[in-house]
Each structure stands twice: as C-alpha cells, then as structure tokens.
Amino acid sequence: MNKQLIFKKRPVGMPKSDTWSLETHPIPEPKEGEVVVQQHYISLDPAMRGWMNDAKSYIPPIQIGEVMRAGSVGKVVKTNNHPKFNEGDFVSGWGGVQQYAVTDGENWYKVDERIAPLPMYIGTLGMPGMTAYFGILQEGKIKAGDIVLVSGAAGAVGSLVGQIAKIKGCTVIGIAGGADKCKYIVDELGFDGAIDYKSENIATALKRECPKGIDVYFDNVGGEILDAALTKLRMNARVIICGAISQYNNRENVKGPKNYLSLLVNRASMKGMIVFDYANDYGKAAQEMGTWIASGKLKSKEDIYEGIENFPETFERLFTGAKLGKLVLKVIED
Amino acid sequence: MNKQLIFKKRPVGMPKSDTWSLETHPIPEPKEGEVVVQQHYISLDPAMRGWMNDAKSYIPPIQIGEVMRAGSVGKVVKTNNHPKFNEGDFVSGWGGVQQYAVTDGENWYKVDERIAPLPMYIGTLGMPGMTAYFGILQEGKIKAGDIVLVSGAAGAVGSLVGQIAKIKGCTVIGIAGGADKCKYIVDELGFDGAIDYKSENIATALKRECPKGIDVYFDNVGGEILDAALTKLRMNARVIICGAISQYNNRENVKGPKNYLSLLVNRASMKGMIVFDYANDYGKAAQEMGTWIASGKLKSKEDIYEGIENFPETFERLFTGAKLGKLVLKVIED
Numbered sequence: 001m002n003k004q005l006i007f008k009k010r011p012v013g014m015p016k017s018d019t020w021s022l023e024t025h026p027i028p029e030p031k032e033g034e035v036v037v038q039q040h041y042i043s044l045d046p047a048m049r050g051w052m053n054d055a056k057s058y059i060p061p062i063q064i065g066e067v068m069r070a071g072s073v074g075k076v077v078k079t080n081n082h083p084k085f086n087e088g089d090f091v092s093g094w095g096g097v098q099q100y101a102v103t104d105g106e107n108w109y110k111v112d113e114r115i116a117p118l119p120m121y122i123g124t125l126g127m128p129g130m131t132a133y134f135g136i137l138q139e140g141k142i143k144a145g146d147i148v149l150v151s152g153a154a155g156a157v158g159s160l161v162g163q164i165a166k167i168k169g170c171t172v173i174g175i176a177g178g179a180d181k182c183k184y185i186v187d188e189l190g191f192d193g194a195i196d197y198k199s200e201n202i203a204t205a206l207k208r209e210c211p212k213g214i215d216v217y218f219d220n221v222g223g224e225i226l227d228a229a230l231t232k233l234r235m236n237a238r239v240i241i242c243g244a245i246s247q248y249n250n251r252e253n254v255k256g257p258k259n260y261l262s263l264l265v266n267r268a269s270m271k272g273m274i275v276f277d278y279a280n281d282y283g284k285a286a287q288e289m290g291t292w293i294a295s296g297k298l299k300s301k302e303d304i305y306e307g308i309e310n311f312p313e314t315f316e317r318l319f320t321g322a323k324l325g326k327l328v329l330k331v332i333e334d
Numbered sequence: 335m336n337k338q339l340i341f342k343k344r345p346v347g348m349p350k351s352d353t354w355s356l357e358t359h360p361i362p363e364p365k366e367g368e369v370v371v372q373q374h375y376i377s378l379d380p381a382m383r384g385w386m387n388d389a390k391s392y393i394p395p396i397q398i399g400e401v402m403r404a405g406s407v408g409k410v411v412k413t414n415n416h417p418k419f420n421e422g423d424f425v426s427g428w429g430g431v432q433q434y435a436v437t438d439g440e441n442w443y444k445v446d447e448r449i450a451p452l453p454m455y456i457g458t459l460g461m462p463g464m465t466a467y468f469g470i471l472q473e474g475k476i477k478a479g480d481i482v483l484v485s486g487a488a489g490a491v492g493s494l495v496g497q498i499a500k501i502k503g504c505t506v507i508g509i510a511g512g513a514d515k516c517k518y519i520v521d522e523l524g525f526d527g528a529i530d531y532k533s534e535n536i537a538t539a540l541k542r543e544c545p546k547g548i549d550v551y552f553d554n555v556g557g558e559i560l561d562a563a564l565t566k567l568r569m570n571a572r573v574i575i576c577g578a579i580s581q582y583n584n585r586e587n588v589k590g591p592k593n594y595l596s597l598l599v600n601r602a603s604m605k606g607m608i609v610f611d612y613a614n615d616y617g618k619a620a621q622e623m624g625t626w627i628a629s630g631k632l633k634s635k636e637d638i639y640e641g642i643e644n645f646p647e648t649f650e651r652l653f654t655g656a657k658l659g660k661l662v663l664k665v666i667e668d
Contacts, residue, residue: 261556269605
C-alpha cells in the first residue's frame with residue numbers, strides 16, 4: 001500500500017489541517033516503460049508554498065486532488081521494461097509526498113549511495129545545492145575580495161551560498177534566526193560574521209558587520225531584510241532574488257522593497273533566478289560540490305524528520321525556522 | 335548684474351515659495367584661468383529634486399546658500415587667460431540657475447550653434463539625450479523585435495528612448511499623461527501605442543497595448559506604473575531604473591514595487607543607471623543622435639519658458655506634467 005499526501009485545498013496564509021489529507025491507496029502496476037520507486041526521503045523547500053497558489057509562475061501550480069509535489073530520492077523496486085533504470089537502482093526526481101512513485105523516469109536520474117548519503121542528493125547535490133552554486137557564481141558573479149551578504153544563512157541554500165563564497169575568497173556575512181544558528185554559521189561554516197534577525201535591529205547590525213557595504217546580496221527572504229540590505233549596496237552591487245520566504249504566507253500584498261532606488265544611486269542590479277535554467281550544467285556543478293565536500297571545504301547539513309504523516313508540521317518548520325540546514329522527511333518505514 | 339536663484343531651504347514634498355530666493359549680485363571678476371559665461375538657457379530636470387535632499391546619493395546634495403544647481407548653455411563673454419575657451423565661444427556645463435556663471439571650465443565643453451540650436455545641447459544632445467541613448471542601448475540591450483515599454487514617454491528622456499528603440503526595430507509603447515501627449519508620441523514620434531495614465535487603468539491598458547508582455551521597461555516614474563509594468567515582464571526582461579518622478583516629492587516613504595517577485599519568476603533584472611558613468615562616450619553618442627536628427631529619424635522637442643524669476647513655477651511643470659518634451663528656461667534678457 002502507498003501512503004500519499006493529497007493536496008486538498010489552497011491555503012490562504014500558512015497551510016492548515018485542511019490543506020492536505022493523507023490517503024492510502026494500492027500501488028498501481030507500472031505500465032510498459034515505467035518503474036516503481038520506493039521513496040526514502042522527501043525534500044521540503046520554501047518554493048513549495050508558491051506552487052500551492054493558483055497563479056502563473058515558473059511552473060504550473062499544483063492542482064487540487066494531486067499528490068503534493070516534492071523532490072525525492074528512493075530505490076527502484078519494480079520495472080516494466082524501463083530503458084534506463086533497473087531494480088535496485090537509487091534514483092532522484094519529482095516523486096511527490098508519497099511512499100511509492102510510479103513514473104516513466106522523465107526528469108529522474110540515478111544517484112549513487114556509495115558516493116554520498118541519499119538525503120544529500122535532495123540537498124547539497126540536489127536543487128538547493130544547484131541553486132546556491134549557480135546563484136552565487138553565475139548570477140552573483142563573485143570574485144575574491146567581494147563582500148557577500150546572504151539571508152536564510154543557516155538554511156539549505158544560504159548555508160551553501162556562504163560557504164561557496166568563502167571558497168572563492170569573499171568576505172561573507174550571514175543573516176539567520178537565533179543565536180544558535182548564528183554561532184553555527186560562524187563557528188562551523190566559517191562565515192566572517194552573523195546577524196540574528198530575531199534579536200537584532202537589522203540596520204544597526206548591518207552597520208557593524210558590513211561597515212564597507214556589500215557587493216552581493218543573496219536574498220532568500222524578502223521583506224524588511226531585503227530593504228535593509230538595499231541601503232548597504234556598493235557601486236555595481238548585485239542583488240540576487242532567489243526567494244522571499246518572509247512573504248510566501250502573506251494574506252496581503254507582498255511588501256515591495258521601498259529602498260529600490262538604491263539600485264539607481266549605486267548602478268546596482270536586482271535579478272531573479274530559477275535553478276531549472278541551469279539544468280544542463282547540474283552534473284558539472286554536483287561534481288565540483290562533491291570535491292569540495294570530500295576535501296572538507298564544504299559542509300552539507302541535513303535536518304531529517306520522520307514519517308509521512310508528519311509532513312504538515314515538518315513543512316511548517318521551513319517558515320518558523322525550527323530546523324538547521326536542509327529540511328528532509330524520511331517516508332520509508334522500517 | 336547677475337540674477338541668481340539661491341537655494342534657501344530644503345523642501346519637504348513639493349518645493350514652495352521659501353525653497354529659493356532670487357538675488358541680484360555683481361558679476362565677479364574672473365580669476366586667472368576663468369571665464370564668465372552669459373547663460374542663455376537653463377535645463378530643468380526631475381533629478382534636480384533629488385539633489386535638494388540632504389541624503390547620500392550619486393552626487394553631493396546642493397548646500398543651503400548655494401546657487402541652485404542646473405545644467406546650462408551660454409556664451410563666453412569674458413576670459414582671464416582661459417586655456418581652452420575664447421570670448422564668443424558657446425559652451426555648456428553646470429552653470430546653475432543664474433544669468434552669469436564664472437567658472438574655470440571644468441566639466442564645461444564647447445558647443446556649436448550652427449549645428450544645432452542652443453537648447454538642444456541641454457536636451458537631446460545633453461544629459462537627457464545621453465541618458466536615453468545609453469539607457470536603452472547599453473542597459474536595455476535592445477534588439478530588433480523587442481517589445482519596449484517606456485514611462486514619461488512624452489518627456490525629455492522617454493520621448494528619445496522610444497524613438498531610439500523604434501530606430502532599432504523594436505515595438506514601442508509609451509505611457510504619458512493626457513490625450514494630447516499620447517497622440518503626440520504616436521502621431522509625431524511614431525510609437526506603436528500609448529497609454530494615458532491620467533485617464534486609463536494601467537493594468538487594463540497594458541493588456542491591450544502589450545498583450546505579449548514586454549522585454550524592456552524603461553522606468554522614469556516608479557510607483558504604481560512600475561508595479562503594473564512588472565506584471566507584464568517576459569522571460570529575461572530588463573527593467574531600467576532611470577528615475578522615479580512619482581516618488582520624488584513624497585513626504586512618506588518611497589513606494590516599493592510589490593510585484594518585484596516577477597523578477598524571479600521571469601529571470602528578469604532591474605538595474606539602476608546614472609548617465610555620468612558614460613561620460614567618456616558622450617561625444618560618439620551625440621554624433622549618432624545628431625545624424626538621426628539630421629535624417630529626420632529622431633525628433634527633438636524643447637518646451638521653452640522665459641525669465642529666471644519664473645524658475646519655481648517652471649520647475650513645478652516637471653511634476654505636474656504641464657510641458658512637452660525637454661523643459662528649458664531662457665534666462666538671458668533681450
């Protein structure tokens with residue numbers, strides 16, 4: 001049997017108990033060319049909140065009645081003449097929040113659990129890792145000596161952005177929520193400084209941590225932190241808009257950055273990015289990230305919770321911040 | 335004697351009667367290496383409002399007690415061994431709102447009234463022209479077939495932006511205030527469409543005029559028009575932030591663009607520009623603009639008012655929109 005989380009009702013604001021329902025259905029037989037994947041781990045990402053809105057975006061919204069969309073990693077347990085995947089292969093793809101995914105394998109790819117633990121394939125070596133890698137290198141165009149500010153700095157993407165910028169010789173300041181996370185990014189990840197948005201005035205803290213301003217701001221959060229960062233731009237600074245987690249559960253309008261005219265004064269740019277645009281280069285990026293991990297230059301941190309029935313409360317952790325690193329849900333039952 | 339407009343008090347909101355005072359002083363003798371310029375025309379630009387605020391910006395604010403800063407064009411009437419300028423030369427520079435400027439000539443350059451009428455040197459061949467030229471070509475990176483939207487479309491910069499985009503084979507829609515201006519940009523300047531922000535709902539009008547979206551939005555106004563334009567971005571669109579005239583006299587915060595996440599969805603960029611960065615290439619640009627004017631491809635329109643004592647009410651026209659094309663004040667007395 002297959003436990004599936006079905007998307008039942010579009011939330012207004014934070015998802016609630018009526019947003020999803022957990023259902024149990026038999027695992028369908030794979031058709032010719034399909035496989036059955038027993039899913040081990042589900043990826044939880046802030047972007048999922050956007051997919052729940054009935055709005056034109058970079059991918060179509062999740063439809064009511066569908067399995068909740070999610071990235072995943074698991075093992076092929078059955079194949080009906082699939083051209084590429086065999087039983088026993090580990091694979092990652094868009095399996096959704098369910099225990100078994102039946103798929104033709106489009107947009108799935110093989111992973112190797114001997115090289116890295118499975119959860120890492122939906123984290124540092126998966127979408128968040130690719131987002132960080134291409135975001136800070138291609139979009140941020142960082143060079144040694146740049147001053148880089150990143151929000152969501154203890155999160156899946158932010159923690160990698162900061163570490164990659166350090167590898168490239170930048171000065172890196174992270175914004176995170178709470179003393180523990182701030183200590184973590186400085187002591188464990190090697191950031192040069194940290195700002196605790198939950199206890200500090202951002203403007204004051206930015207003066208302390210970035211007295212010379214910033215060359216790159218990598219934004220995962222939007223709202224007031226984006227506005228504060230805009231006041232610190234240096235000439236020709238780059239603001240990368242990767243997300244706006246502070247705004248995703250808004251019931252009102254998104255808060256626009258009132259300090260956007262800093263872009264004019266400083267000839268700076270603000271640019272949006274979607275990681276899918278870099279899909280052709282994921283392999284090369286994952287390889288380089290892997291090398292950095294192997295040599296100890298890059299730390300990959302997954303925060304793993306258990307039980308498909310705990311998806312809703314685990315999902316909430318994305319927005320309350322009650323997690324460290326990449327949020328993952330283990331859905332395979334022992 | 336030299337009538338000078340002195341900056342007396344920083345305005346909050348729109349400048350008022352106590353912002354400036356008109357004073358008459360003797361013309362000082364030029365020191366060694368200086369010239370006296372009898373000013374003919376003063377340039378009035380929205381950016382001047384920003385220079386009046388006591389805020390860090392791309393140039394220092396005007397100080398209380400100084401002559402009001404302004405671009406100008408006039409004739410050298412006296413020289414004290416100036417190395418480059420002779421009596422009778424026509425020159426353009428930062429002469430300020432006064433009838434005579436005494437200067438060492440730094441940042442001034444010769445102009446030729448036989449090639450173009452003097453007011454054009456502070457318009458199409460001056461700062462607004464350079465802003466339009468480098469803004470739409472270098473920052474906008476337009477190519478034939480692009481759909482270009484420009485606000486302030488009947489103004490000094492916007493009218494040139496649209497015409498240059500037409501010369502380069504783009505489809506051009508302009509946003510202007512009032513039926514006359516809309517008719518002007520379509521019938522006289524050759525724009526493909528116009529939106530009257532004073533009588534139309536911008537969102538509805540954008541659907542009509544830009545059904546396929548926009549590749550480039552050249553923003554002179556900010557506020558709600560910027561927000562509406564953001565909803566129409568195509569993939570990899572470029573938003574050029576040249577100004578935000580709707581926000582310059584705000585007594586409250588600048589209105590931030592709440593639809594900025596369209597940048598993310600559409601991998602679009604928003605970039606600020608300051609024309610001074612292109613100073614090394616002004617000459618080349620003016621030459622090309624001149625060729626376009628001579629061949630009838632580009633129309634240069636100046637709206638000329640008279641009398642230095644009328645500066646305050648003329649300045650107000652920038653913000654009420656009661657002018658067409660480049661706003662100029664003639665300060666030489668017959």
